Amino acid sequence: MAPRGERLKVTLHDVAARAQVSIATVSRVVNELSVSPASLARVRAAVAELGYVPNAAARTLRSERSWTMGLIFSDLRNTLGIELLDALSETIEAAGYSLIISTARGSAERYDELMRRFLERRVDALFCIRPPPRAGSLARYQAAGVPVMALFERSGDFEASPLVRPAFSEPGRALAQHLAGGGHAAVAVVRPPSRSPALAALTEALRDERLRVELVEPAESDGAREIVAGVLARPDRPTAIVAVDPLVRAVVGACHGLGVAIPGALSVVAVSDLAADAHYRRHGVSAVVIDPHRMGRASGAAMLAWLGGSVPAERIRVQAASFAARASSGPAGVVGG
Amino acid sequence: MAPRGERLKVTLHDVAARAQVSIATVSRVVNELSVSPASLARVRAAVAELGYVPNAAARTLRSERSWTMGLIFSDLRNTLGIELLDALSETIEAAGYSLIISTARGSAERYDELMRRFLERRVDALFCIRPPPRAGSLARYQAAGVPVMALFERSGDFEASPLVRPAFSEPGRALAQHLAGGGHAAVAVVRPPSRSPALAALTEALRDERLRVELVEPAESDGAREIVAGVLARPDRPTAIVAVDPLVRAVVGACHGLGVAIPGALSVVAVSDLAADAHYRRHGVSAVVIDPHRMGRASGAAMLAWLGGSVPAERIRVQAASFAARASSGPAGVVGG
DNA sequence: ACCACGTCCTTAAACGTTTACAGGCGACGT
DNA sequence: ACGTCGCCTGTAAACGTTTAAGGACGTGGT
Numbered sequence: 001m002a003p004r005g006e007r008l009k010v011t012l013h014d015v016a017a018r019a020q021v022s023i024a025t026v027s028r029v030v031n032e033l034s035v036s037p038a039s040l041a042r043v044r045a046a047v048a049e050l051g052y053v054p055n056a057a058a059r060t061l062r063s064e065r066s067w068t069m070g071l072i073f074s075d076l077r078n079t080l081g082i083e084l085l086d087a088l089s090e091t092i093e094a095a096g097y098s099l100i101i102s103t104a105r106g107s108a109e110r111y112d113e114l115m116r117r118f119l120e121r122r123v124d125a126l127f128c129i130r131p132p133p134r135a136g137s138l139a140r141y142q143a144a145g146v147p148v149m150a151l152f153e154r155s156g157d158f159e160a161s162p163l164v165r166p167a168f169s170e171p172g173r174a175l176a177q178h179l180a181g182g183g184h185a186a187v188a189v190v191r192p193p194s195r196s197p198a199l200a201a202l203t204e205a206l207r208d209e210r211l212r213v214e215l216v217e218p219a220e221s222d223g224a225r226e227i228v229a230g231v232l233a234r235p236d237r238p239t240a241i242v243a244v245d246p247l248v249r250a251v252v253g254a255c256h257g258l259g260v261a262i263p264g265a266l267s268v269v270a271v272s273d274l275a276a277d278a279h280y281r282r283h284g285v286s287a288v289v290i291d292p293h294r295m296g297r298a299s300g301a302a303m304l305a306w307l308g309g310s311v312p313a314e315r316i317r318v319q320a321a322s323f324a325a326r327a328s329s330g331p332a333g334v335v336g337g
Numbered sequence: 338m339a340p341r342g343e344r345l346k347v348t349l350h351d352v353a354a355r356a357q358v359s360i361a362t363v364s365r366v367v368n369e370l371s372v373s374p375a376s377l378a379r380v381r382a383a384v385a386e387l388g389y390v391p392n393a394a395a396r397t398l399r400s401e402r403s404w405t406m407g408l409i410f411s412d413l414r415n416t417l418g419i420e421l422l423d424a425l426s427e428t429i430e431a432a433g434y435s436l437i438i439s440t441a442r443g444s445a446e447r448y449d450e451l452m453r454r455f456l457e458r459r460v461d462a463l464f465c466i467r468p469p470p471r472a473g474s475l476a477r478y479q480a481a482g483v484p485v486m487a488l489f490e491r492s493g494d495f496e497a498s499p500l501v502r503p504a505f506s507e508p509g510r511a512l513a514q515h516l517a518g519g520g521h522a523a524v525a526v527v528r529p530p531s532r533s534p535a536l537a538a539l540t541e542a543l544r545d546e547r548l549r550v551e552l553v554e555p556a557e558s559d560g561a562r563e564i565v566a567g568v569l570a571r572p573d574r575p576t577a578i579v580a581v582d583p584l585v586r587a588v589v590g591a592c593h594g595l596g597v598a599i600p601g602a603l604s605v606v607a608v609s610d611l612a613a614d615a616h617y618r619r620h621g622v623s624a625v626v627i628d629p630h631r632m633g634r635a636s637g638a639a640m641l642a643w644l645g646g647s648v649p650a651e652r653i654r655v656q657a658a659s660f661a662a663r664a665s666s667g668p669a670g671v672v673g674g
Numbered sequence: 675a676c677c678a679c680g681t682c683c684t685t686a687a688a689c690g691t692t693t694a695c696a697g698g699c700g701a702c703g704t
Numbered sequence: 705a706c707g708t709c710g711c712c713t714g715t716a717a718a719c720g721t722t723t724a725a726g727g728a729c730g731t732g733g734t
Contacts, residue, residue, distance in 0.1 A: 008459070008481040011720055022684045027722065036682060051477065056458045057397035058720035061689050066394065068437075073423075082419045086410075086440050093439065098458065100405075100435050103423050121393045121435065122345070140388065144345040282619065348690055359714045364692065373712060395690035398719050 010052045019046035030054055060122065067096050069303065070118035071127040072111065073103040087296025088127070095304050097124065108132045115141070125303050127151060131158045147306045151299055153197060162306075164299045167317035168198055171288045172205020174323040175269060178286075179211060179240050183332040184267065186212040188231045188238040190251070193220075196244050198321070199271050202288060206242075214238050224250030228258060232266070239332040240267035252285065252328070267329035284327030294320035347389045356383035367391055397459065404433050406640065407455035408464040409448065410440040424633025425464070432641050434461065445469045452478070462640050464488060468495045484643045488636055490534055499643075501636045504654035505535055508625045509542020511660040512606060515623075516548060516577050520669040521604065523549040525568045525575040527588070530557075533581050535658075536608050539625060543579075551575050561587030565595060569603070576669040577604035589622065589665070604666035621664030631657035 012023040012030075019026065019042040028035050029043040046052070060066045069092055071085070089099040100123065104111035115137035118126055125147045133156025141148050148161045179187060189203050206213050214234065218227050228251060231238055243251050248270040255262050262268050270280055270287040280287040298318040306312045349360040349367075356363065356379040365372050366380040383389075397403045406429055408422070426436040437460065441448035452474035455463055462484045470493025478485045485498045516524060526540050543550050551571065555564050565588060568575055580588050585607040592599050599605050607617055607624040617624040635655040643649045 008456070008477070008483075013720080023721085024684060024723080025682085028683095031722085034682085039682080051480075053453070053456050053477070055398070055720050057394045057403065058689090059722075060394035061392070061398050061691085061719090062721045062723085064689080076419060076423050082413060082422070085419070085422075085438065086413050089439060090442070098437050098439070098454065100437050101422065102426060102430065102435070105427070116390070117435065119345070119390050140345075140390070143388075146345075278616070279619070282616070350690080360691085361693080361714060361716095362712085365713090368692085371712080376713080392690050395719090396692075398689090398721085399691045399693085401719075 008053060010050045011055070012052075014050055015043065015046045015052050018050060019043045064122075066122045066124055067098065068121060068123050069097050069099055069125040069127065070114075070121070070123040071099055071101045072114050072118075072129065072131070073101070074111065074128075074130045074132060075106045076103055081292065083292035084296040087293040088300045089296075091297050091300030092304065104132075108134065111135055112137050119144075119146075125149070125307060127299060127303070128154075128158065128161070130154075133157060147303060147312075149299065149303055149306075149312070151295070162302070162312040162314060162316060164295070164302060164316045164318060165197065166290050166295065166321035167319055168201035168288070168321055169205055170319065171321045171323040172202045173209060175202065175242075175288060176206045176209030176211055178323065178325050178329065179206075179267065179269075180209060182267070182330055184211070184239045185332075186214055186236065186238040186240075188214045188216050188234075188241045190216045190218065190227060190241065190243040190247060192244050192247060196271070198288070199242070199244055202242065202271060212238075216241075224254035225257065227251065228254045228260060228266070232258075232260065239265075240269065240329065242269045242271060244271045248285070249279075252283075262328050263330035267332070269329050280326070281324070286324060286326045286329040288321055288323050291320045291322070294318055345390060347387045348392070349389075351387055352380065352383045352389050355387060356380045401459075403459045403461055404435065405458060405460050406434050406436055406462040406464065407451075407458070407460040408436055408438045409451050409455075409466065409468070410438070411448065411465075411467045411469060412443045413440055418629065420629035421633040424630040425637045426633075428634050428637030429641065441469075445471065448472055449474050456481075456483075462486070462644060464636060464640070465491075465495065465498070467491075470494060484640060484649075486636065486640055486643075486649070488632070499639070499649040499651060499653060501632070501639060501653045501655060502534065503627050503632065503658035504656055505538035505625070505658055506542055507656065508658045508660040509539045510546060512539065512579075512625060513543045513546030513548055515660065515662050515666065516543075516604065516606075517546060519604070519667055521548070521576045522669075523551055523573065523575040523577075525551045525553050525571075525578045527553045527555065527564060527578065527580040527584055529581050529584060533608070535625070536579070536581055539579065539608060549575075553578075561591035562594065564588065565591045565597060565603070569595075569597065576602075577606065577666065579606045579608060581608045585622070586616075589620075599665050600667035604669070606666050617663070618661070623661060623663045623666040625658055625660050628657045628659070631655055 012026045015026045016023045021039050021043060025035060025039055026043050029040055085101065092099060100121065102114045104114055111132050112135050115135055119137060119140055123146065126141060127149050129151045130153045131150050135157055138148065138157050150158045150161050150163045152165050154161060154163050187206055189199065203213055216227060216231060224247065231241055241251060248268065252262065252268055255266060255268065260266050268285065270285050272280065272287050272289050277289045295318055298320065302312055302316050349363045352363045353360045358376050358380060362372060362376055363380050366377055422438065429436060437455065437458065439451045441451055448469050449472050452472055456474060456477055460483065463478060464486050466488045467490045468487055472494055475485065475494050487495045487498050487500045489502050491498060491500045524543055526536065540550055553564060553568060561584065568578055578588060585605065589599065589605055592603060597603050605622065607622050609617065609624050609626050614626045632655055635657065639649055639653050
């Protein structure tokens with residue numbers, strides 16, 4: 001490996017010697033504490049001449065703050081991609097923090113290993129995106145008083161950590177009004193195999209707006225075709241269907257296959273916790289979508305507030321979801337009995 | 338802020354006292370250096386009982402290695418998103434490093450500021466994705482012997498850093514053979530406003546395969562419509578057109594508007610440095626696409642090799658690009674004179 | 675003239691590791 | 705019995721900051 005050059009070995013001592021002051025004074029200048037104008041100028045000059053760059057490791061060691069936050073993805077699928085990271089890192093960087101990222105790639109052991117590594121680095125805070133139910137290291141964070149926040153979802157051990165997730169009441173109301181305004185009386189909501197908090201919240205919002213919600217719980221073996229056929233066969237059948245990824249794409253396909261007109265015979269609405277937004281937009285699928293920037297900003301801000309001393313809410317709801325009406329939903333068609 | 342708990346304040350000294358050995362011995366155990374079986378067992382037990390977690394800051398301060406690498410995006414647009422990050426971080430994590438990320442959001446000043454921050458953190462290496470031509474801090478990295486690598490593109494000061502980019506000869510050949518096999522003799526290549534190394538490399542490959550390349554250099558004011566019309570009006574006109582994002586989408590739109598059949602009258606091929614892959618696939622646009630995983634893995638591996646002592650090539654070409662023939666390109670149609 | 679006080683500064687002690695150096699000690703060859 | 709050699713371990717000195725404690729010095733009130 002290339003030898004470390006000399007430029008980064010300039011320390012407070014060197015600057016102090018050059019500016020003819022003590023290292024404490026140099027430290028004050030660097031940290032923008034009060035210093036006499038004369039010293040300030042001399043130190044500034046010395047810093048510039050020597051090319052002094054503070055050593056974060058020494059600072060961290062002494063001050064017990066790393067100015068670093070960790071973020072762990074459980075899995076790359078089902079996440080909001082780089083926009084979330086971007087907004088989050090920008091938010092915390094404005095406060096002086098840096099973001100270290102990792103992916104667990106679906107392995108619980110790896111997740112725990114990553115948490116341990118972040119502990120070694122003494123991160124000042126940790127973001128966990130859809131964390132797994134258990135993680136032995138979590139107890140360590142709690143014992144050490146290091147803030148840990150879950151994003152989007154949580155369960156198991158992480159129930160003790162604040163959860164940041166989008167609020168679905170507003171898009172739920174918008175969706176309900178859109179459907180009710182189109183003459184729909186009943187909506188089929190397809191429950192996915194793994195629970196979806198988003199869908200649950202939306203279902204509630206639909207009911208609040210006086211729409212009849214019919215839960216569809218497909219058997220393990222059912223394909224989209226069976227689901228659609230099942231919905232159509234119901235007495236007084238729903239005229240709209242709400243589903244999450246990746247089921248919704250299959251539903252659209254099945255409708256085409258079965259000759260079911262969208263939105264004429266059945267309005268289709270997608271719920272995207274995810275970044276499938278572009279796909280839906282392009283294909284004219286009405287959807288509840290998430291704005292990853294808002295999630296990132298809100299998560300970062302909440303964490304900064306926590307570090308600032310305020311106790312975070314157990315659930316932090318972010319106005320980051322909205323309903324976009326597109327071609328796949330419209331007025332309820334005439335329904336055969 | 339929550340008070341730091343006591344669990345993280347367990348140090349080598351505490352472990353040493355408990356295991357009745359010196360801190361040097363504990364350090365040896367933690368770093369897996371040779372230690373007698375008896376000491377090993379006692380220290381291991383003490384570590385477990387006390388919940389000792391090594392302090393990375395102290396380690397970094399003393400050993401002058403942070404086991405950390407930095408990565409800076411110039412801009413979120415035109416990058417390959419999270420897959421690249423994922424592959425890169427996985428690669429370096431396997432060697433014990435962590436990845437710190439940041440976005441400069443198009444601002445050159447911010448870019449420099451970020452580089453300075455990474456310098457404070459004493460990153461062991463730095464990845465710069467499409468860096469701006471100038472960055473004052475770069476000199477510091479060079480002076481300090483910290484490896485800096487550019488990804489995809491570089492210019493200005495960064496010409497001195499190794500560049501990692503996809504190889505385009507193979508996809509270029511594939512594209513050329515695809516077109517030549519379809520009876521195309523001439524291809525229009527649309528030069529984008531900002532230079533595209535990918536397009537340049539492909540152009541060369543096309544020429545190598547004996548296709549006539551006609552460069553189209555649109556005026557500032559030209560829209561896609563003018564470009565397409567211009568190509569069609571050329572004598573002995575090209576029967577295929579190659580363009581980069583976002584122009585290629587506009588070209589497709591213009592063809593529709595002008596009633597130009599794709600691929601009947603004109604084959605359209607996109608060049609994607611970017612993550613537009615999904616879009617092209619969905620719309621059946623033939624394209625040269627990049628595999629971000631390969632780029633990430635290769636970049637990480639190259640950096641590790643550099644840190645391992647081997648001098649990196651000035652340009653590192655990664656087999657990460659491929660040509661995907663889709664509906665927008667096909668046999669050359671009958672061309673009116 | 676003296677004391678109290680403020681401002682600016684310095685001294686020195688941490689923070690938790692890594693690592694060069696040397697000491698202890700048993701085994702082994704002579 | 706004695707040097708020699710290896711192995712294991714301990715001692716102690718860094719690494720570059722932050723920060724508590726207190727010193728120096730000038731100012732203003734009595």
